[in-house]
Amino acid sequence: MSLLVVGSMAFDSVKTPFGAVEEALGGSALYFSLSAGFFNDVSLVAVVGEDFPESEITFLNSRNVDTRGLQRTAGKTFRWKGEYTYELNEAHTLATHLNVFETFSPEIPEPYRNSDYVFLGNIDPELQLRVLRQVNQPKLVGLDTMNFWIERKRDRLLDVLKHVDILTINDGEARQLTGEVNLVKAAREIRDYGPRILIIKRGEYGVLMFNGSDIFAAPAYPLETVFDPTGAGDSFGGGLMGYLSNVGNLDDETLRRAIVFGSVMASYNVEDFSMNRLRSLTYREIEKRFKLFKALTHFEDL
Amino acid sequence: MSLLVVGSMAFDSVKTPFGAVEEALGGSALYFSLSAGFFNDVSLVAVVGEDFPESEITFLNSRNVDTRGLQRTAGKTFRWKGEYTYELNEAHTLATHLNVFETFSPEIPEPYRNSDYVFLGNIDPELQLRVLRQVNQPKLVGLDTMNFWIERKRDRLLDVLKHVDILTINDGEARQLTGEVNLVKAAREIRDYGPRILIIKRGEYGVLMFNGSDIFAAPAYPLETVFDPTGAGDSFGGGLMGYLSNVGNLDDETLRRAIVFGSVMASYNVEDFSMNRLRSLTYREIEKRFKLFKALTHFEDL
Numbered sequence: 001m002s003l004l005v006v007g008s009m010a011f012d013s014v015k016t017p018f019g020a021v022e023e024a025l026g027g028s029a030l031y032f033s034l035s036a037g038f039f040n041d042v043s044l045v046a047v048v049g050e051d052f053p054e055s056e057i058t059f060l061n062s063r064n065v066d067t068r069g070l071q072r073t074a075g076k077t078f079r080w081k082g083e084y085t086y087e088l089n090e091a092h093t094l095a096t097h098l099n100v101f102e103t104f105s106p107e108i109p110e111p112y113r114n115s116d117y118v119f120l121g122n123i124d125p126e127l128q129l130r131v132l133r134q135v136n137q138p139k140l141v142g143l144d145t146m147n148f149w150i151e152r153k154r155d156r157l158l159d160v161l162k163h164v165d166i167l168t169i170n171d172g173e174a175r176q177l178t179g180e181v182n183l184v185k186a187a188r189e190i191r192d193y194g195p196r197i198l199i200i201k202r203g204e205y206g207v208l209m210f211n212g213s214d215i216f217a218a219p220a221y222p223l224e225t226v227f228d229p230t231g232a233g234d235s236f237g238g239g240l241m242g243y244l245s246n247v248g249n250l251d252d253e254t255l256r257r258a259i260v261f262g263s264v265m266a267s268y269n270v271e272d273f274s275m276n277r278l279r280s281l282t283y284r285e286i287e288k289r290f291k292l293f294k295a296l297t298h299f300e301d302l
Numbered sequence: 303m304s305l306l307v308v309g310s311m312a313f314d315s316v317k318t319p320f321g322a323v324e325e326a327l328g329g330s331a332l333y334f335s336l337s338a339g340f341f342n343d344v345s346l347v348a349v350v351g352e353d354f355p356e357s358e359i360t361f362l363n364s365r366n367v368d369t370r371g372l373q374r375t376a377g378k379t380f381r382w383k384g385e386y387t388y389e390l391n392e393a394h395t396l397a398t399h400l401n402v403f404e405t406f407s408p409e410i411p412e413p414y415r416n417s418d419y420v421f422l423g424n425i426d427p428e429l430q431l432r433v434l435r436q437v438n439q440p441k442l443v444g445l446d447t448m449n450f451w452i453e454r455k456r457d458r459l460l461d462v463l464k465h466v467d468i469l470t471i472n473d474g475e476a477r478q479l480t481g482e483v484n485l486v487k488a489a490r491e492i493r494d495y496g497p498r499i500l501i502i503k504r505g506e507y508g509v510l511m512f513n514g515s516d517i518f519a520a521p522a523y524p525l526e527t528v529f530d531p532t533g534a535g536d537s538f539g540g541g542l543m544g545y546l547s548n549v550g551n552l553d554d555e556t557l558r559r560a561i562v563f564g565s566v567m568a569s570y571n572v573e574d575f576s577m578n579r580l581r582s583l584t585y586r587e588i589e590k591r592f593k594l595f596k597a598l599t600h601f602e603d604l
Contacts, residue, residue, distance in 0.1 A: 017483075042603060078563050086483045181319075181388045184526040205507035217521035222485040222510060256601040287604055294603040296519050299558040301596040302588055 003140065003245040005032050006045040006106050007121020007130045007234070009052065009070075013081040014266045014273065016088065018227045024274035025056060027078065028121035028144065031231035032217045034267040034278045035238025036119075037064035038286060040246040042238075043129070047068035047104040049077040053271050059279075069109045074102040088229045088270075091205040108134040117245040119237060120164075122146050125156040131161055140250070142166040143195070144233065150176050150206065158193055167195035168237055170203050172242070183208065197250075199240070202231055209259055217258050219296060221267040222288065232266040235278065239265035264289045303417070303441065305547040307334050308408050308433045309423020309536070311372075314385040316575065318390070320529045326409045327358060328577035329380065330423035330446065333533035336538025336580045337567040338421075339366035340350040340588060343568075344540075347371035347433070349406040350498045351379040352515040363499065363582075371411045373404040391505040391530045395407040421539060422466075424448050428457035434465055436521040443553070444468040444543050445497070446535065452478050457544040460495055469497035470539055473504050485510065499552075500543070501561065503535055511561055518558050521598060524531065530575045534568040537580065541567035 006028030013022045022094075034040045043066045046056055050072070057067050060097040104157040106127055113135055119142040120128040128143065143164045149157050150173060161167065167190065171183060180186040187198050187210040198210045204226075206219040240262035247254050271277045309331030315324045331348040338344045345368045352374070359369050383397040408429055415437055421444040422430040430445065445466045451459055452475060459479075463469065469492065474487060482488040489500050489512040500512045506528075508521040542564035549556050566588055573579045 039476055069490055083531070171455050172601050182526060202507065205504065206519075206521070208521075215524055215598055215599070216496070217508075217524070218601075219508070219510075219519035219521065222486050224484060226484070253602055261600055292603055294601070297601075298563055299518075299596070299599075300518075300555055302592055 001118035001246040001248045003040050003117045004027055004043045004112050004115035005119040008078055009046045009048050010078040010080050016084045016228050017086050017175045019160040022275040028234045031234035035235040036242030039242030045106050047071040047278050049075045050098045052077050063112050075100045106131050111137045125149055125153045128160045140165045144168045144237055147173050159192040164195045166197040168199045169172045171200050174200050204229050218259050218263050227269045229270050233272050235269035236262040236266040303418035303549040303550045305342050305419045306345045306414050306417035307331055307421045310315055310380055311348045311350050312380040314383050316532050318386045318530050319388050323575040330536045334379035334540040335367045337537040338391040338544030341544030347404050347408050351377045351402040373484045377402045408433050421543045426457045427462045428453055430462045442467045446470045449475055463496040466497045468499040470501045473502050476502050516554055520561050520565050528572045531572050534572050538564040540569040562595050576579035
């Protein structure tokens, strides 16, 4: 199945207790597509400024990412500056410069409009809706969002969610969206908004998937070296959607494997700053860690 | 294998967002032994005051708990008063009345001194050491502790840990004990103190076990009705040690199953106040939820 992602491309300046990077490559669409590219071809729709290096676009192309939908606009690329304390679960935003993102309106190129699987990365719900208007009845729509949009654009977000099959969201955001503290109850309510599959991301504690009456829990891989959590959620989304679109069905076993592949991608991504670890990653390493996840969670049934 | 537990018996007054109980039965040894009694006979060493109802002791006896080591002393039973907010992971202590616990010195009755498996519940490390001096080379020693003892009796705690095989502790305490934020590193350091098996409890996020180079992650069961987290850790310990002592070996598969049984017991315990849920629980229900844990975590390997 073909896979389309719309999201942000950015230069991130990030400080963690383990180091810092200035103006390193980032953004939801970039992490997503680099991660998904290990499993399937990805069509990318996003915007960059004149300062975005052509060599990085060539690099993405070499990793199964079709960049014909990448707009290059006069001005500077979106910039984000953030910091993490030892509690690596939450980013503290220090500065956001929208730059070319301020006037971005996603244009889906004709050849992408029949994409089977569409992932709406974490951007303004207005833009997510605009994307949906341009695609022809995709087989599956995934969406990621964040507290910022839940606070400011709740109604528009609820409009998009009506058309979403898989929502990925973190636990604090699930509670914020519903006003319900208990996650099982919050999950039921969110699925009443539209998404039949809800994946709740819990950082170092892993993920919970709710799908019909089925619940699946996957831990995060216990790592000794977590340098930078930036992009963990997007790498997860890329692994998830990349695998799902490659297999082309949504049975329970496929979904569970897709979540583990997503978790593998996130676990590698946090091992270094920016996309550095994903750059050097091989599919053999992905398979190796998938098997470690199996060893991490396996026990004999009664 | 025979199983001995030493810990506290208490009357707890607990308030959670879902209700409150006054002077309900509690204490680490009580939760532990009621939970372990589903898997094996348990010998209990603890102290109660004159106000402790004889009928509850008879009840424990009916649940495979041998109470010959239970001291009954002039005065009142230990009392604890605490509160939980919506963040059910952490108890806020409002009052502690040691009462008969103030002068308690555990006396291990002669027939218990050859116990194979010994569990030192969450009490003063001085008392835990006194217990160890009275038992004859047990095959396995388990220990639970808390931030209160790490702060006040760190050196004595480190003395006990030298003799401990399995330590159960929560994630905040593991960090507090070692000064190391990364759990994988903290786990390695703690195992240098003595325990070869470390089980880190993470409340609603489940547990992590470190054993040699092996790591096992078990989620907590996602529950819609969590009324009272009091005793969750002790019920976990009871299921863990009850199952381990019943099987009598420590191979990796047995340990993993023991952790799942512990998680099952904790998940039932929090569904009602005090020990109410454990009172009505049946072994058939335990098996049923064990299978739900399997369904919750299973995925096909590559």
